Amino acid sequence: MAISTMSDNSRYRGLILSIAAFLALIGALLAFTFYTSSVLERNTALVNVSNKAANDAQSVIKDLFDLQGSLGEHINSPHQIEVRERLAANTQSIEQLLSGMNTGSAYVNSEGLNTDIPELTNANEKAALAGAQQEWSKLKPLIENYLDGADNILVDSSNELALAYEQAKTSSLLMNDSLDELTEEVYEASESQANLIRLIQILGVIAIFAYFLIFVFFFVRRLRETDAEVSAARRETQEIMQTVNTGLFLLDKDLNIGQQHSKALNNIIGTDKLAGENFASVLRGRISDKDLNTTRQFVEQLYNPRVKEKLVDDLNPLHKVLLNNASGEQGSDNRFLDFKFSRVYEDKDIARILVNVSDVSDAVYLEQRLEKERSQNDMQIEMLTTILNVNPKIINEFISNTKSHIDKMNNILKNPGSSQYELEAKLNSIYREMHSLKGEASALKLHSFTKIATDAEDKLSALQNQGKLSGNDFLQLAVHLDDLLSLSNTIETLGERINQSVPAAAKETKATESVVADIESLTANRDQTLDASTHHVDVTSNKNGIDADETDNYLLSYYQDFAQEIATRQGKKVQLNSDSFTQTQIPESLKNTVKEIGIQLLRNAVVHGIEKPDIRQSTGKPAIGNINLDMQSNAQNLTITLQDDGQGIDYERIRDKLIDKGRFSSEEVGQFSHSELLKQLFSSGFSTKEYADEDGGRGVGLDIIEAQVKEHDGKIDVDSEFGKMTRFVITLPKA
Incomplete structure (x- = not known):
């Protein structure tokens, strides 16, 4: 089961495009703001540079005036040196500033910091700068001529100072006018740009606000339409959940039941509150702990995409499971439920597990009755x-x-x-x-x-x-x-x-x-019983034609069939031989005892004595094992002898089994003679067979023989040769 997301993407495409356009509009406005901010920053830098140049020009005039007024003062006096250094620095600063505005180069101030000077692009700005540079080109050489010899006591620089001073009177005023004109141009450009920025920002905010209102309007309308669709779908889902006769719910990876489930689920599970509950908690105490653990593992495998759903469905532990009542006790309100699990996909991922629960109690009870x-x-x-x-x-x-x-x-x-x-x-x-x-x-x-x-x-x-x-x-x-x-x-x-x-x-x-x-x-017709009035047969005859009044020869056939039946189940082949059994009359008082002893001796010989055909052949024996059953009778006793050509009694295996069962210590068992070990072999519950089955391994057969013999005051003789044979001789007094 898969859920397609194509329709959902189509429904939200308009919303996504509207949000993208809205963000694009805001982005454009921000980009313009950033651009105009950089332009304003450029103009501010130009104003600062222009003012700096004008201030430096004023400082140059003041320094020249100061130097002119202090003629006659020693040229190496602190005052003279300080003024000349300041004059030189201002001269260099004016040159850098004017040149920087013309080419857009960097400016290094008196503190050694670099400042980028924006290049002039406006024609009026360039014309104003050209006027300032023209006047500076007249003044600068005169100042440099003065400074070249001003610090030499042997050189008279008064004429150069006078020329520079006179030129500064004229050039500084003209420079200030040109720089003021440049500053005014920059201010006007800045003001124009600021007005443009304000206008665009106002229009942008209006556009964004209008777009937002339109967006909200259409979004709310679409949201209402979607809510109506969801509400209609929810009503349809609720109607379905209210009317279906099976229990439906979704299960997440942590075994939590979804918020929505069919109404029938409460009645089927027998619990009022299920939404949001843990599925394991709901089942705990109502099914066996083994089934509960298996259910957890089963759901975990359902969420494993590498496991095929059809394959894991065969391992469903909740198929026709008995659910006890809420108290966990056996009662009349217990029921059989059938849980079916299906994967729910989102794209290629397993999102949930859909669980369908049915009450199959009637069907199970019918099956049980039919099976019975x-x-x-x-x-x-x-x-x-x-x-x-x-x-x-x-x-x-x-x-x-x-x-x-x-x-x-x-x-x-x-x-x-x-x-x-x-x-x-x-x-x-x-x-x-x-x-x-x-x-x-x-x-x-x-x-x-x-x-x-x-x-x-x-x-x-x-x-x-x-x-x-x-x-x-x-x-x-x-x-x-x-x-x-x-x-x-x-x-x-x-x-x-x-x-x-x-x-x-x-x-x-x-x-x-x-x-x-x-x-x-x-x-x-299995529900019909036998009708006594229509079935007649004389039990004095059977398929073998054996008459009930004959001797007890029928026992031999009975024993042969019994031996073959056990041999078939054990995967062995045997041949039961008897020359004297059919010729001996069994006293009435011993018939049941002889029959019982014969059954147990034969069972013991086939199960424990005779080997499987491949093992016999590997030791040089024929594949078919031979069992000889003889019976002799005299005036006092009836003697039953059974001998097989099997593996014999393994006394060391008896020792090991006694130790494994904890009946004796290894030291005690090591001291046992063969007769003592045989005595243990006849004890109740002791067997050398690894696993018990229908035919042996419970350690009761020889115990029965010993009990029967004791009851009739008889005796048992056992003779065995390992790997070759075992012989039991049972002597029962007739009296």
């Missing part, structure tokens, strides 16, 4: 897909285990705990239950469950790291438990709806058609 419905429908599709692709027995076990985990966590939360030891034990127990639940959900690709569990784990991890615990710290977990319970109820309801009975002859065909129609319905 979309998420719910996506979740239902995800759950429906899981139900159709996973053995029904596993689904039922997951629902049962989820509710069991939630019940356990609820019971743990109900136990208040008093000491730090009890609170830490409470925290670790909840962490194990949540991690177990997340493991089963992740294995089934139920990302809705996984996300809620991961968020809960983030809070649990923060509690582990905060040090001192209190009972109130656990209150925030209740929301996650409610969400998980709601999801488990949803998947249970979907399973029940799909599991409704149909005639045996058409069971499989109708089930398939019903499920396809159900998915299409959820995808096409």
